[in-house]
Amino acid sequence: MLDIKNLSASVGGAEILHDLSLSVGTGEVHAIMGPNGSGKSTLAQVIAGRDDYEVTGGSVTLDGEDLLDLDPEERAREGVFLGFQYPVEIPGVNNAYLLKAAVNAQRAHRGLDEIDAFEFLKLAKEKMALLGMDQKFLNRGVNEGFSGGEKKRNEILQMAMLEPRLAILDETDSGLDIDALKAVAHGVNALRSPERSIVLVTHYQRLLDYIQPDHVHVLSGGKIVRSGDKTLATELEERGYDWLKEAANG
Amino acid sequence: MATESEELESLVNRRYEHGFVTDIEMDTLPPGLNEDVIRAISARKNEPEFMLEWRLKAYRMWLQMREPEWAHVHYPPIDFDAISYFAAPKSDADRPKSLDEVDPKLLETYDKLGIPLHERARLAGVAVDAVFDSVSVATTFKEKLSEAGVIFCSFSEAVENHPELVRKYLGSVVPQRDNYYAALNSAVFSDGSFVYVPKGVRCPMELSTYFRINSANTGQFERTLIIADEGSYVSYLEGCTAPMRDENQLHAAVVELVALKDAEIKYSTVQNWYPGDEEGKGGIYNFVTKRGDCRGANSKISWTQVETGSAITWKYPSCILRGDNSVGEFYSVAVANNFQQADTGTKMIHIGKNTSSTIVSKGISAGKAQNAYRGLVKVMPQADGARNHTQCDSLLIGKECGAHTFPYMEIKNQGAKVEHEATTSKISADQLFYCRQRGLSEEDAVNMIVNGFCKEVFNELPMEFAVEAQALLNVSLEGAVG
Ligand SMILES: Nc1ncnc2c1ncn2[C@@H]1O[C@H](COP(=O)(O)OP(=O)(O)OP(=O)(O)O)[C@@H](O)[C@H]1O
Ligand SMILES: [Mg+2]
Numbered sequence: 028m029l030d031i032k033n034l035s036a037s038v039g040g041a042e043i044l045h046d047l048s049l050s051v052g053t054g055e056v057h058a059i060m061g062p063n064g065s066g067k068s069t070l071a072q073v074i075a076g077r078d079d080y081e082v083t084g085g086s087v088t089l090d091g092e093d094l095l096d097l098d099p100e101e102r103a104r105e106g107v108f109l110g111f112q113y114p115v116e117i118p119g120v121n122n123a124y125l126l127k128a129a130v131n132a133q134r135a136h137r138g139l140d141e142i143d144a145f146e147f148l149k150l151a152k153e154k155m156a157l158l159g160m161d162q163k164f165l166n167r168g169v170n171e172g173f174s175g176g177e178k179k180r181n182e183i184l185q186m187a188m189l190e191p192r193l194a195i196l197d198e199t200d201s202g203l204d205i206d207a208l209k210a211v212a213h214g215v216n217a218l219r220s221p222e223r224s225i226v227l228v229t230h231y232q233r234l235l236d237y238i239q240p241d242h243v244h245v246l247s248g249g250k251i252v253r254s255g256d257k258t259l260a261t262e263l264e265e266r267g268y269d270w271l272k273e274a275a276n277g
Numbered sequence: 278m279a280t281e282s283e284e285l286e287s288l289v290n291r292r293y294e295h296g297f298v299t300d301i302e303m304d305t306l307p308p309g310l311n312e313d314v315i316r317a318i319s320a321r322k323n324e325p326e327f328m329l330e331w332r333l334k335a336y337r338m339w340l341q342m343r344e345p346e347w348a349h350v351h352y353p354p355i356d357f358d359a360i361s362y363f364a365a366p367k368s369d370a371d372r373p374k375s376l377d378e379v380d381p382k383l384l385e386t387y388d389k390l391g392i393p394l395h396e397r398a399r400l401a402g403v404a405v406d407a408v409f410d411s412v413s414v415a416t417t418f419k420e421k422l423s424e425a426g427v428i429f430c431s432f433s434e435a436v437e438n439h440p441e442l443v444r445k446y447l448g449s450v451v452p453q454r455d456n457y458y459a460a461l462n463s464a465v466f467s468d469g470s471f472v473y474v475p476k477g478v479r480c481p482m483e484l485s486t487y488f489r490i491n492s493a494n495t496g497q498f499e500r501t502l503i504i505a506d507e508g509s510y511v512s513y514l515e516g517c518t519a520p521m522r523d524e525n526q527l528h529a530a531v532v533e534l535v536a537l538k539d540a541e542i543k544y545s546t547v548q549n550w551y552p553g554d555e556e557g558k559g560g561i562y563n564f565v566t567k568r569g570d571c572r573g574a575n576s577k578i579s580w581t582q583v584e585t586g587s588a589i590t591w592k593y594p595s596c597i598l599r600g601d602n603s604v605g606e607f608y609s610v611a612v613a614n615n616f617q618q619a620d621t622g623t624k625m626i627h628i629g630k631n632t633s634s635t636i637v638s639k640g641i642s643a644g645k646a647q648n649a650y651r652g653l654v655k656v657m658p659q660a661d662g663a664r665n666h667t668q669c670d671s672l673l674i675g676k677e678c679g680a681h682t683f684p685y686m687e688i689k690n691q692g693a694k695v696e697h698e699a700t701t702s703k704i705s706a707d708q709l710f711y712c713r714q715r716g717l718s719e720e721d722a723v724n725m726i727v728n729g730f731c732k733e734v735f736n737e738l739p740m741e742f743a744v745e746a747q748a749l750l751n752v753s754l755e756g757a758v759g
Pocket of ligand 1: 038039041043061062063064065066067068069070112
């Protein structure tokens with residue numbers, strides 16, 4: 028599904044990702060962990076096409092298609108979804124309106140008609156119920172005045188509506204209370220399927236208790252320094268990152 | 278790496294869609310202004326003596342006045358002698374009695390503007406009075422309205438058929454000497470709309486007027502007078518547009534609203550005069566005086582405006598809250614792009630007891646445009662219990678534009694409650710990326726964010742026009758990112 032080969036990227040003149048390679052197979056769930064500032068969000072944003080980041084080398088392909096050539100909206104319509112670490116507020120823009128525009132942009136890309144208003148509402152309500160979200164969030168401004176946890180749930184709602192091929196969730200578990208964490212995990216698990224790949228960026232083993240990853244990677248200093256199965260996460264919980272940093276430098 | 282501002286600036290390239298010129302014979306007075314020209318205008322319109330006197334008085338006052346210089350706008354001096362003060366389509370000699378008699382080319386013009394009269398006539402609930410250059414061309418739905426006792430006609434017809442009403446109310450809200458452009462308008466106004474809603478009548482449909490400036494070197498000076506008698510209600514919408522021309526054109530209108538006891542007037546404007554090209558060449562100078570008088574107790578006047586056009590806009594729809602418990606509202610979206618300059622706002626004058634006013638102003642600046650809000654809240658000593666809430670929000674797109682806020686307050690009653698809030702924001706790269714990551718194009722993202730910013734104002738527009746206003750806003754900002 029997702030193939031990253033020897034990717035280097037910089038921002039503001041500083042190289043953040045160095046020669047990074049990562050492969051995520053179809054139907055797999057990967058977790059990426061790593062110290063603050065190691066480049067996890069950078070990687071997520073580069074995959075999604077944020078142009079503040081300059082790709083200086085390497086390639087990123089989705090099912091063989093070169094993603095780096097596409098605009099962010101084209102990548103999104105191709106099925107790349109990024110759950111933001113810090114979802115932005117868009118005052119006055121109805122949450123349902125953005126959701127519908129997003130669904131329709133994707134449908135147009137696939138040559139489908141716009142979604143029927145009734146159908147849309149039914150679908151949105153269904154997904155919200157799954158996530159334990161109050162329907163009033165449909166009529167609020169996008170993330171406007173949402174609490175940290177509400178914003179994260181809203182990201183998952185968008186993902187659930189868009190049913191992406193590749194979902195990258197950047198610290199969607201941070202700032203969630205235990206019920207919200209379960210709801211989000213539930214939402215993600217519901218989306219797990221043999222056709223879909225999921226990349227979870229997280230700091231906490233806790234999330235991985237609810238969403239069992241197939242692979243766990245450690246990103247440090249702009250590269251993947253260790254990959255393993257889910258026991259790696261447990262090991263990190265106990266030992267921290269220093270031993271890996273040392274290993275990488277040595 | 279494209280910077281945010283570069284991207285945003287390149288977004289700001291819009292095409293003006295209504296820039297065609299209608300080729301029909303015009304009956305135009307030679308350029309220049311003197312008493313003879315005024316007599317000629319009055320004679321052509323077969324006006325009664327009192328109208329001519331009123332015009333001449335205004336003209337003499339105008340000669341003594343000077344152009345205002347205080348607005349936050351810049352333009353070369355206007356040569357008032359280079360303007361022609363009257364242009365009517367030739368076919369005016371025998372005025373069309375119904376739509377069938379209207380010059381088909383003219384109707385075609387309206388079609389191009391997206392105002393198919395026939396279409397609109399069928400669309401329930403909207404009566405249209407179309408003012409083409411200086412003369413009101415066709416008014417639909419007159420019959421249905423007259424059943425309800427509502428008078429809705431061109432100003433000229435009102436002078437002819439209801440001189441007593443015209444005489445009583447003309448200039449009673451905006452006197453001839455009010456300001457430079459109002460005086461000029463009073464002297465030379467050619468036509469406009471007239472509405473009278475009798476006591477206790479709720480006007481059965483939205484009333485609507487479209488203005489269009491067609492001839493070159495013609496000034497448009499229309500005059501609108503709306504009277505809502507006791508306990509009545511009317512909602513009125515004006516839409517404006519003009520063709521592309523390299524020269525600047527002058528538009529100096531006057532609108533007077535009178536709301537008597539328990540009456541309500543809702544006045545909405547969607548203004549899309551030609552703003553000039555990307556280099557700032559051409560475009561309409563829109564110098565307009567709009568004022569409403571809440572003359573009776575419990576009366577209410579709301580102004581809602583969406584201003585996307587004109588090279589220069591100078592406009593302050595105001596409310597005089599004279600009646601006790603009267604209410605004034607002002608909801609405004611002003612877009613300025615490229616070299617446009619907008620200086621707009623409102624005045625709320627609290628005179629009666631327990632009067633309240635609300636001001637919501639949304640200014641959007643893009644390109645090299647300057648957008649200024651200028652508002653006055655004045656509370657007179659006798660206005661016990663007066664309340665005002667003002668909210669002024671500015672949205673900047675790009676780095677070379679500007680937003681300015683000039684709130685003035687004159688509070689002469691200690692008990693008055695006056696609140697002012699102002700914000701300035703930008704469309705952030707984060708917001709754009711967020712929307713694009715959800716699959717929206719950059720342009721759709723900008724439109725969506727701008728529409729969200731304007732939501733409170735659009736909510737005030739009548740339904741069918743809210744859609745139009747949104748579309749217009751999108752056209753105005755077309756290419757503003759990308
Ligand atoms: N515009 C920028 N200019 C300079 N450095 C930047 C810029 N943006 C990000 N960085 C740096 O890039 C590095 C990687 O940041 P990134 O957000 O990818 O880290 P992260 O792994 O997601 O961290 P966290 O766990 O705290 O979310 C950090 O050192 C950060 O300061
Ligand atoms: Mg991060």
